[in-house]
Amino acid sequence: MVARSTGDVRSARGLGLHDHVCWLYDHPEELRVQVTTFVTEGLDQGLRVLYVTGDSEQSQRNDLAGVSMLDEAMERGALDLAFVDDVYRHDATAGTGFPIAIYERLIAEALADGYAGLRLAVEATPLVQSIEGLAAFVGSELLMDGVMVRQPFSALCAFNRSEIASPATATLASVHPCSTPGATTFHLAADSNGADVSIVGEIDFDTQPLFESTLDCFPFNGHGLVIDATRLGFIDHRGLATLGHLHARSGIPVTFRTHSPVPARLVSLLDIPGIVFD
Amino acid sequence: VEGRVGNEFSSAFLVAEGYRHEVGFYGSDDEFRDLILPFARGGSEAGEPVVFAYDAPKVALLRGWLSGSPLITYLEDGSYATPAKTLAQWRTVVERYLAQGATRVRIAGDVPHPGNGRSFIGWDRYEAALDQGLGDLPVWFSCLYDTRIANPEVLAAATKRHRFFLERDGTQRANGSFAPPRGLADFLADPVPPRGVPDVQLTDPPADAVRVVARQLAQGRLTTDQRDDVLLAVTEIVANATTHGVPPVTVEFWTSDDEVVIGIHDHGAGPADPFVGLFLADGPRADRGRGLWLLHQLNLEVEMDATQGFRVTLRANRERGGT
Numbered sequence: 001m002v003a004r005s006t007g008d009v010r011s012a013r014g015l016g017l018h019d020h021v022c023w024l025y026d027h028p029e030e031l032r033v034q035v036t037t038f039v040t041e042g043l044d045q046g047l048r049v050l051y052v053t054g055d056s057e058q059s060q061r062n063d064l065a066g067v068s069m070l071d072e073a074m075e076r077g078a079l080d081l082a083f084v085d086d087v088y089r090h091d092a093t094a095g096t097g098f099p100i101a102i103y104e105r106l107i108a109e110a111l112a113d114g115y116a117g118l119r120l121a122v123e124a125t126p127l128v129q130s131i132e133g134l135a136a137f138v139g140s141e142l143l144m145d146g147v148m149v150r151q152p153f154s155a156l157c158a159f160n161r162s163e164i165a166s167p168a169t170a171t172l173a174s175v176h177p178c179s180t181p182g183a184t185t186f187h188l189a190a191d192s193n194g195a196d197v198s199i200v201g202e203i204d205f206d207t208q209p210l211f212e213s214t215l216d217c218f219p220f221n222g223h224g225l226v227i228d229a230t231r232l233g234f235i236d237h238r239g240l241a242t243l244g245h246l247h248a249r250s251g252i253p254v255t256f257r258t259h260s261p262v263p264a265r266l267v268s269l270l271d272i273p274g275i276v277f278d
Numbered sequence: 279v280e281g282r283v284g285n286e287f288s289s290a291f292l293v294a295e296g297y298r299h300e301v302g303f304y305g306s307d308d309e310f311r312d313l314i315l316p317f318a319r320g321g322s323e324a325g326e327p328v329v330f331a332y333d334a335p336k337v338a339l340l341r342g343w344l345s346g347s348p349l350i351t352y353l354e355d356g357s358y359a360t361p362a363k364t365l366a367q368w369r370t371v372v373e374r375y376l377a378q379g380a381t382r383v384r385i386a387g388d389v390p391h392p393g394n395g396r397s398f399i400g401w402d403r404y405e406a407a408l409d410q411g412l413g414d415l416p417v418w419f420s421c422l423y424d425t426r427i428a429n430p431e432v433l434a435a436a437t438k439r440h441r442f443f444l445e446r447d448g449t450q451r452a453n454g455s456f457a458p459p460r461g462l463a464d465f466l467a468d469p470v471p472p473r474g475v476p477d478v479q480l481t482d483p484p485a486d487a488v489r490v491v492a493r494q495l496a497q498g499r500l501t502t503d504q505r506d507d508v509l510l511a512v513t514e515i516v517a518n519a520t521t522h523g524v525p526p527v528t529v530e531f532w533t534s535d536d537e538v539v540i541g542i543h544d545h546g547a548g549p550a551d552p553f554v555g556l557f558l559a560d561g562p563r564a565d566r567g568r569g570l571w572l573l574h575q576l577n578l579e580v581e582m583d584a585t586q587g588f589r590v591t592l593r594a595n596r597e598r599g600g601t
Contacts, residue, residue: 234486
């Protein structure tokens, strides 16, 4: 099992080799502070670091002005800058797996060049401002997270809260294993123990609509969905019914791994079909 | 069967042929014997299974009076866990006997009240709900109250909540005192107890904030199972208050060494259905009915009071269990 941060994070400081953070910010200065920390610590950890935004190279350099020996890091190839459009070709023809292939190649190159792994800081707001873009991003995020679980790949995905609709901020936070506080009460992430997805946090009547819409975006394979809920703090009957509906719509069996007797009791009491407990 | 009683609150009362729900009173063991023996022997003679849900002393009396019969079953403890569970239990019991070929089932037992060491809160609603909940089944409930131990408030409520009255000579007559409930406020409720300043009070909290406090207060006071039930319960009540109530919603917590009491109040009128939570609704209102039904399946004391806004009080006590 890989060590990862989950839940709320209040700073980009101290994040590890496999961490994946959704950073919702209000002011560009806030983003600069966190990205500077994330990039600096990545370089210190011997990682190759990639900073991706939709802005000009000069603007990117300004964001990273607080990184010591910035030019030197860029010259020796430890730090790269890229543009969102070049990495995420978010036109209608792009499959959601597209950036994943790019990142897998970049990870392989970083390792081949002697780095301990790849670290990505991306200002991804332009990618999620349309409904289609948001759906594609959310749908691919679990696959991206799977790469981070398997490989030495960490990422800070930053979004400007003032430029996206508030329901979208909750969705984005919930598809990252951790996020800035207050954005969501649950997090879906890739699992390192063989489940298709792990859930932490809490799901109730308030968050069930978000849970359902987020699950709807995921491209689950047809053979079944295994959910690791061993670190889920709470799920009510509505959250479990959402999984029952998923089963009813897709026909795929849903396996729910938990140490708590409560979900099985709720499923039995309310006769929710399609969920197997493990 | 003349008609299936729906889960919707309705003044119409459709009843299965053979359904009976009567109240009777006795003041001595002899009087109890005179009322219960014809009920039991009649069951045996008619081939109708008889289920007794009494405590051990009463069961000892009954066993002394009655010879063993494969048609008579004694359920000593656990039959009156909560009103909703008991209603569901009787349906299961009756349907099982019917599936085995019985034409009717007879059930008699003592509902909880202070005279037998429990609270009566919720059980007058249970008595009123039996017709609604089980009236579609051929089942005969004989509810005999011991006037030596039942207090006047219990006896008055019992009188109001049965359509039929069993005379001391064993004849049954229509009960002129029967009063169909019009709403939750018709049932007995403890006055808001003077618990003093709550340990914690929250106004319009999200459910997860209520769970944070409940978890902290349950630590060291409740078992893990009780804590889990409290978390489910507060979530359902806050969901109900947020969705159907009138703000502000106030959540108050009181604690002692082995007890957590939680009161959740909103300014709405509360549910219109006097039997809300006792039956699992299906159909278009399913989601509304589910939460409060679920609440009543948990091992907690639940009291609903609709006299001043709508207040649900939960009590979990480690020593007494939830029931």
